[in-house]
Amino acid sequence: MEDLANGLRDVLGATSIAGLVRLSGGASRETYRFDADGRALILQRQRGGYERDMAIEVAALRAAAAGGVPVPHVIAASTDPSALGASFTILTAVEGETIARKILRDERFATARAALAGQLGTAAARLHAVDPAGPVDFPVDDPLDGLRTTLDRSGEPHPAFELVFRWLQQHLPAPRPQVLVHGDYRLGNLIVGDDGLRAVIDWELAHLGNPMEDLGYLCVKAWRFGATLPVGGVGSYHQLFEAYEAAGGGPVDPAEVHWWEVLGTLKWGIICITQALAHTSGAARSHELAAIGRRVCENEHDLFLALEGHW
Amino acid sequence: MIPHDSPSAEQLVEAVREWLERDVLAGTSGSLQFHARVAINVLAMVEREMQLGAVQAEAHQQRLVALGCADDADLAARIRGGEFDDRLPEVRDAVWASVRDKLRVANPKYVAGS
Numbered sequence: 001m002e003d004l005a006n007g008l009r010d011v012l013g014a015t016s017i018a019g020l021v022r023l024s025g026g027a028s029r030e031t032y033r034f035d036a037d038g039r040a041l042i043l044q045r046q047r048g049g050y051e052r053d054m055a056i057e058v059a060a061l062r063a064a065a066a067g068g069v070p071v072p073h074v075i076a077a078s079t080d081p082s083a084l085g086a087s088f089t090i091l092t093a094v095e096g097e098t099i100a101r102k103i104l105r106d107e108r109f110a111t112a113r114a115a116l117a118g119q120l121g122t123a124a125a126r127l128h129a130v131d132p133a134g135p136v137d138f139p140v141d142d143p144l145d146g147l148r149t150t151l152d153r154s155g156e157p158h159p160a161f162e163l164v165f166r167w168l169q170q171h172l173p174a175p176r177p178q179v180l181v182h183g184d185y186r187l188g189n190l191i192v193g194d195d196g197l198r199a200v201i202d203w204e205l206a207h208l209g210n211p212m213e214d215l216g217y218l219c220v221k222a223w224r225f226g227a228t229l230p231v232g233g234v235g236s237y238h239q240l241f242e243a244y245e246a247a248g249g250g251p252v253d254p255a256e257v258h259w260w261e262v263l264g265t266l267k268w269g270i271i272c273i274t275q276a277l278a279h280t281s282g283a284a285r286s287h288e289l290a291a292i293g294r295r296v297c298e299n300e301h302d303l304f305l306a307l308e309g310h311w
Numbered sequence: 312m313i314p315h316d317s318p319s320a321e322q323l324v325e326a327v328r329e330w331l332e333r334d335v336l337a338g339t340s341g342s343l344q345f346h347a348r349v350a351i352n353v354l355a356m357v358e359r360e361m362q363l364g365a366v367q368a369e370a371h372q373q374r375l376v377a378l379g380c381a382d383d384a385d386l387a388a389r390i391r392g393g394e395f396d397d398r399l400p401e402v403r404d405a406v407w408a409s410v411r412d413k414l415r416v417a418n419p420k421y422v423a424g425s
Contacts, residue, residue, distance in 0.1 A: 157383040157384040157386070157387035158383075158387060159387045159390055159409075160407075160410055162386075162387045162390035162391045163390055163402070163403060163406060165391065166390060166393075166396075287346070287349060287350055288346060290353070291349055291352065291353050291356075294356060294413075294416075294418075295417065295418070297410050297413035297414050297417055297418075298417070298418060300410045301410050301414055301421065301422070304403070304407050304410065311399065
């Protein structure tokens with residue numbers, strides 16, 4: 001920690017670094033909070049060997065900020081490991097809550113919940129209007145191919161997922177011009193204050209794709225965390241689509257968003273398989289990860305519910 | 312027949328789960344308590360699988376036989392290849408029934424709640 005604090009002082013040209021604490025350690029990165037000369041900041045540092053390039057995330061954060069999307073401000077970033085031992089980003093600390101269950105249940109967020117679906121529609125429209133041209137070429141993901149490859153690599157047969165792959169292929173929406181999408185747009189990746197959306201965070205999966213991907217993913221049942229309303233458990237489809245269109249996001253076809261919601265549910269199910277594999281392969285032994293493998297059937301059930309009347 | 316003495320494997324798992332619930336949860340907080348809760352859920356799942364597993368295996372086998380499939384890998388490959396496109400409602404019913412059985416072991420509240 002002492003070395004890290006010294007490194008941060010040099011990177012920021014700060015006089016003092018105080019209160020350095022680690023907040024979380026995900027599979028791909030570590031997150032720290034600290035004060036630099038009294039200013040609250042966040043450090044995200046990549047773990048060694050992780051393939052995703054932090055430069056993409058930083059470019060997405062800067063583009064989103066320029067487009068008026070509420071995001072933490074990038075203070076410093078580098079892919080040169082010499083300063084802090086790995087690629088890093090330093091961001092302003094945005095005060096608020098990220099834990100979905102608190103946002104969905106605590107009384108203090110009642111006002112925020114009423115506003116959130118609309119605010120997320122507005123933020124998505126602003127993001128999708130951003131010019132993605134810049135110093136970094138954002139990756140272009142074919143959503144179905146990527147999922148297929150990941151599922152096949154797991155070596156596990158899932159007849160339910162095969163039925164859904166078939167449905168997705170047979171109901172492909174007409175292509176839209178590709179825009180910068182967040183790629184993981186959901187409760188859990190938002191900082192929410194008493195008044196509503198403060199910042200959209202975790203831009204690791206930003207890429208060029210169909211704008212409806214973000215709207216659909218936001219409505220995946222897993223991201224309602226047990227609440228009933230379709231948009232992240234806080235709002236209606238109508239609130240989301242109306243705000244998106246009002247902010248210049250172009251006309252929304254609910255059937256197209258539904259296709260992306262189905263794809264997002266499938267995607268989360270396949271991610272659950274890979275989480276359990278991290279345990280069984282020995283990469284990260286953990287009963288918590290192991291247990292996630294038995295949540296795959298929740299996603300399969302969600303898919304059948306989402307497709308009732310649509311087959 | 313198995314040669315083991317009492318308690319049964321199921322009763323042993325139950326005993327450990329009860330100890331986690333009674334003593335460990337109360338003595339822990341934060342992340343350790345969260346992971347104790349996960350462990351309790353996992354053991355309860357194993358108990359349900361021990362209770363329901365044999366009957367579910369039989370039902371699953373019958374569904375596969377009705378579709379002319381050897382196992383889930385065969386079923387998955389043939390759905391992907393389009394072989395079942397002309398009997399999809401039947402295949403969907405069979406697959407959803409298996410998914411419900413998986414949930415009855417993994418998270419029974421999930422089927423009840425949706």
